[in-house]
Amino acid sequence: MINFKELSNKELAQINKSLNYFGGLIFDTLIKSNIFLINTKIKKEIFLIPKNNYEIFLKFKNYRVPYYLGIYFGDLKNESLFFSLNSLQVINNLTTKKIMVNKQGELKFIYGKNLQKKHIIKIFSNFNPLDKMIIINNKNEVLGLGKTIYPINIKFNNNIKIKNIIDIGWYLRKGN
């Protein structure tokens, strides 16, 4: 009956590996004051909960399964983490795996569309084909997660096509 539980070492290692792509210290930073929980009721949903709230959760867990707690961090699928919008916001300031887009790119992206070179303002690191990156606007606000089709380098001299994986427009399209 209890769906929320602490992650196994194997599951934690999978999350660590997924986070490691975005920055080596992110996982350690997060687990200093939070705990990862997994809900396996339908899929493997990962939640990040502050340690003090985890203690409160423990007092309830024998009576009733929570519907939601802390922040939804993503889904664990095929041994890697599929990041949620909330988790991207958590890691945004801890990573250089991101690309900044202009207003036109922002609107396109939050409507679920892909991005091209003309939408890009700044590239923070090099990317190989199929690499993922956080898409931000010119105010460093998270718009979502993208995946590049071609290699991208900071010098900007490539053909660029970034596929939309998830974007904040989801809250309007499906959220309510």
Next chain:
Amino acid sequence: MINLNDVEKIASKYQYSKYMVARYLKLFGLEETYELLEANERKIKKSIRVNSFNIKPHKLIKRMEENGFEFSKIEWDKNGFYIDKEPYSIGATSEYLQGYYYIQKAASMIPVNILDISQNDIVLDMCAAPGGKLIQAADIMNNNGCIIGIEYDKDRIKSLRSNISRCGIKNAILFRMDAAKFPEFNYKVDKILLDAPCTGEGLIPFDKSRKKSRSFEDIITCSSIQIKLLNAAIESVKIGGIIVYSTCSIAPEENELVINNFLNKGKIEILDTGLKWGKSGIINVFGNAISEDLLKAKRFYPHKNGTQGFFVCKLKVVN
């Protein structure tokens, strides 16, 4: 005594159920009944509340004004703003998607503001969806402490989850359950918000169908649910803890009479809200006198405050 001709005439003119008009005439008299019904025909200003843990209110307002929006301050909430000009939907802006604000009715901002929340409190929100008050509480707590949110309705709890995700709330634990059963957890919290399910009589300016869609039996049904929920709230808060009870109904049976039911049991006392806005609670309900302490409760009306009809009462559990 009320004049039955007045009831017929007014109910027909404004398209209300007759029993509602008869009640308004008894509660408010002829002149104020007209004022209320006229005000119910007018639009109530939309409003937003800025999540100040995500963005400073003045920064958000400046940003949105650059996009053509215009705002004015809500007196009772430093992060609350009426929308004076809305060039496109306030629910479809980039700032909304960033979780910088929640679209919340002005009077609905009052209960959290009088709950005296501290950053490390454990707060119970007994009827939490769609999340406005929970998000407001999280904002005041700067995303610290813990808010336990309860919602029974399957669809409403989905939108609650979506709203708290969008706004970046991390200090909430949500349960899908009947809030009246919370005492079974045997867990005492510091503060409780009970924005009880009600007939929504105060929402007529937003939803004209409510002029006829609710019967007197609905008021009685809601009242018995409200009594059950308030009883559960009293059982669930620490001694000395605070409960703020509110509804968007103006029916005394859903408000003053619910509170009055508990006053003579010695478990709660009514505290002053500290609000300089709103009218005092009603202590003569259709000819029956109830506790004068209920004068400390506050009522908001479209014709007096430009808000939806709203009731709020601050309680302290003493025993």
